[in-house]
Amino acid sequence: xxxxxxxxxxxxxxxxxxxxxxxxxxxxxxxxxxxxxxxxxxxxxxxxxxxxxxxxxxxxxxxxxxxxxxxxxxxxxxxxxxxxxxxxxxxxxxxxxxxxxxxxxxxxxxxxxxxxxxxxxxxxxxxxxxxxxxxxxxxxxxxxxxxxxxxxxxxxxxxxxxxxxxxxxxxxxxxxxxxxxxxxxxxxxxxxxxxxxxxxxxxxxxxxxxxxxxxxxxxxxxxxxxxxxxxxxxxxxxxxxxxxxxxxxxxxxxxxxxxxxxxxxxxxxxxxxxxxxxxxxxxxxxxxxxxxxxxxxxxxxxxxxxxxxxxxxxxxxxxxxxxxxxxxxxxxxxxxxxxxxxxxxxxxxxxxxxxxxxxxxxxxxxxxxxxxxxxxxxxxxxxxxxxxxxxxxxxxxxxxxxxxxxxxxxxxxxxxxxxxxxxxxxxxxxxxxxxxxxxxxxxxxxxxxxxxxxxxxxxxxxxxxxxxxxxxxxxxxxxxxxxxxxxxxxxxxxxxxxxxxxxxx
Amino acid sequence: xxxxxxxxxxxxxxxxxxxxxxxxxxxxxxxxxxxxxxxxxxxxxxxxxxxxxxxxxxxxxxxxxxxxxxxxxxxxx
Numbered sequence: 001x002x003x004x005x006x007x008x009x010x011x012x013x014x015x016x017x018x019x020x021x022x023x024x025x026x027x028x029x030x031x032x033x034x035x036x037x038x039x040x041x042x043x044x045x046x047x048x049x050x051x052x053x054x055x056x057x058x059x060x061x062x063x064x065x066x067x068x069x070x071x072x073x074x075x076x077x078x079x080x081x082x083x084x085x086x087x088x089x090x091x092x093x094x095x096x097x098x099x100x101x102x103x104x105x106x107x108x109x110x111x112x113x114x115x116x117x118x119x120x121x122x123x124x125x126x127x128x129x130x131x132x133x134x135x136x137x138x139x140x141x142x143x144x145x146x147x148x149x150x151x152x153x154x155x156x157x158x159x160x161x162x163x164x165x166x167x168x169x170x171x172x173x174x175x176x177x178x179x180x181x182x183x184x185x186x187x188x189x190x191x192x193x194x195x196x197x198x199x200x201x202x203x204x205x206x207x208x209x210x211x212x213x214x215x216x217x218x219x220x221x222x223x224x225x226x227x228x229x230x231x232x233x234x235x236x237x238x239x240x241x242x243x244x245x246x247x248x249x250x251x252x253x254x255x256x257x258x259x260x261x262x263x264x265x266x267x268x269x270x271x272x273x274x275x276x277x278x279x280x281x282x283x284x285x286x287x288x289x290x291x292x293x294x295x296x297x298x299x300x301x302x303x304x305x306x307x308x309x310x311x312x313x314x315x316x317x318x319x320x321x322x323x324x325x326x327x328x329x330x331x332x333x334x335x336x337x338x339x340x341x342x343x344x345x346x347x348x349x350x351x352x353x354x355x356x357x358x359x360x361x362x363x364x365x366x367x368x369x370x371x372x373x374x375x376x377x378x379x380x381x382x383x384x385x386x387x388x389x390x391x392x393x394x395x396x397x398x399x400x401x402x403x404x405x406x407x408x409x410x411x412x413x414x415x416x417x418x419x420x421x422x423x424x425x426x427x428x429x430x431x432x433x434x435x436x437x438x439x440x441x442x443x444x445x446x447x448x449x450x451x452x453x454x455x456x457x458x459x460x461x462x463x464x465x466x467x468x469x470x471x472x473x474x475x476x477x478x479x480x481x482x483x484x485x486x487x488x489x490x491x492x493x494x495x496x497x498x499x500x501x502x503x504x505x
Numbered sequence: 506x507x508x509x510x511x512x513x514x515x516x517x518x519x520x521x522x523x524x525x526x527x528x529x530x531x532x533x534x535x536x537x538x539x540x541x542x543x544x545x546x547x548x549x550x551x552x553x554x555x556x557x558x559x560x561x562x563x564x565x566x567x568x569x570x571x572x573x574x575x576x577x578x579x580x581x582x
Contacts (some may be wrong), residue, residue: 059531062531062532062535063531063535066535066536066538066539067535067538067542069539069542070539070542070543070546071542073546074546074550077550077551077554077555077558078555080555080558080559080560081554081555081557081558081559084558084559084562084572084573085573085576085577087559088559088569088570088572088573089573089577114521114522114525117525117532118521118522118524118525118526118528119521122521122524164570165566165570166570166573166574166577167570340577340578340580343574343577343578344578347574347578375580376580465576465577465580468559468576470557470558470559470562471554471555471557471558478554481550481554485545489542492538496531496534496535496538500531
């Protein structure tokens with residue numbers, strides 16, 4: 001029980017670090033592009049007002065960047081202390097993308113960052129603009145490699161397991177880097193960052209209009225942010241659709257939890273809104289929802305691109321569905337246990353110098369390796385993620401995403417019609433949507449990570465096997481230490497940013 | 506001639522940074538924050554929270570492999 005508690009605290013600590021880290025990251029990703037767009041308009045038009053606008057948002061960008069930079073390093077420390085089994089098992093597959101990320105981040109961001117801040121009136125307008133675009137592209141490319149690593153955890157491809165070293169070895173860099181799960185995850189994540197940044201610029205600009213300050217600059221910022229946000233919302237819709245398709249193909253249990261789908265269906269409907277019945281389990285016949293609205297065929301279209309297709313539910317995945325070619329989890333647990341046993345026998349045979357037995361157990365391990373992680377599970381029901389958290393997080397994310405799209409559309413229309421100041425409630429909605437953007441993005445990550453529990457690496461390593469407790473400081477104490485540290489950083493960011501905003505353009 | 510040109514370029518880059526840092530207003534506060542944060546992360550956390558980790562506990566590849574292999578075979582944390 002004490003060990004279980006340690007695993008849970010390690011998970012909580014990683015979740016806390018990741019959630020705080022991802023408050024800073026998306027704003028950097030999106031705001032860098034909004035800055036580049038604003039500066040491009042300045043260079044093209046020569047209008048000094050655009051320069052003033054660019055410099056104002058650049059200040060806020062700098063504050064966010066300064067507070068957020070290096071917060072991700074703590075996660076790398078956590079890998080070494082709390083997740084050593086995992087760190088070793090993933091081998092260079094995780095290391096290679098992170099190394100590329102480090103190099104790209106250093107050369108592209110660090111080099112051009114200085115020009116972006118110190119270069120006004122010292123380098124040509126064109127070179128300064130190029131630097132701003134390089135910072136935007138560089139920071140987004142950094143995100144690519146982090147998300148490639150995460151994509152591999154969701155859908156491990158391009159590697160083979162080496163039983164001698166207990167590591168996975170990369171066989172194809174391109175298979176890892178261009179994995180469809182990684183690509184769709186990257187596109188959807190950066191898209192969410194762009195929408196967050198657009199909401200941030202739009203909300204602050206709306207605040208200026210409500211205060212009747214810096215009206216001309218605020219209106220121009222509204223046009224850029226609402227246009228950018230609208231385009232990115234559409235992009236987010238398509239990348240979200242692709243992500244859901246990939247989840248259906250590679251992590252069907254996650255999709256079933258996202259939709260509260262217990263019993264698989266042909267022509268499955270999508271539930272855009274529903275209240276889950278807390279009494280429902282896989283063992284009883286209670287109804288899944290207390291209340292729900294369903295769009296017919298939509299889940300089959302989303303998951304398989306075919307309105308008549310079958311979407312498996314939690315019960316199909318747990319107990320198997322022979323007609324649909326779905327193996328039960330118990331079968332997978334048995335195969336996983338065979339794989340773990342084969343690894344053990346391989347080690348014994350190696351120590352005894354028995355080459356024939358080594359070869360035999362290696363073959364058995366390879367044949368069952370795709371279910372390796374199931375060997376550590378006790379019950380089929382261990383593979384069910386927390387359904388309510390996954391379901392509500394998913395629906396919150398989609399609901400907020402839809403709200404943002406409508407808001408961008410309305411604000412753009414009203415701003416272009418030069419009428420926006422009359423609609424104070426819309427302006428207040430823009431202000432309130434600033435935190436909602438972050439909530440939507442964090443909800444998305446909860447879907448991605450909680451929805452694939454119990455796995456640290458899908459099908460290969462459950463979280464309790466990934467965890468280690470090598471630290472000398474109790475993980476519970478360090479959890480609270482990090483909570484204080486990150487809250488202090490967030491407080492500092494908000495305080496400095498509010499002061500900078502109050503000064504105006 | 507080439508050395509002089511290279512020297513001038515390096516000097517210009519260094520001067521660019523010096524002038525940039527000197528002209529900073531809000532940037533100075535941000536740099537202070539970054540330095541405090543890096544101190545906390547790399548000195549305080551690294552020395553007192555993460556001082557014992559996989560690389561410090563197991564110093565070579567073989568011992569790391571054996572540790573993880575043992576955990577994988579036994580299914581222990």
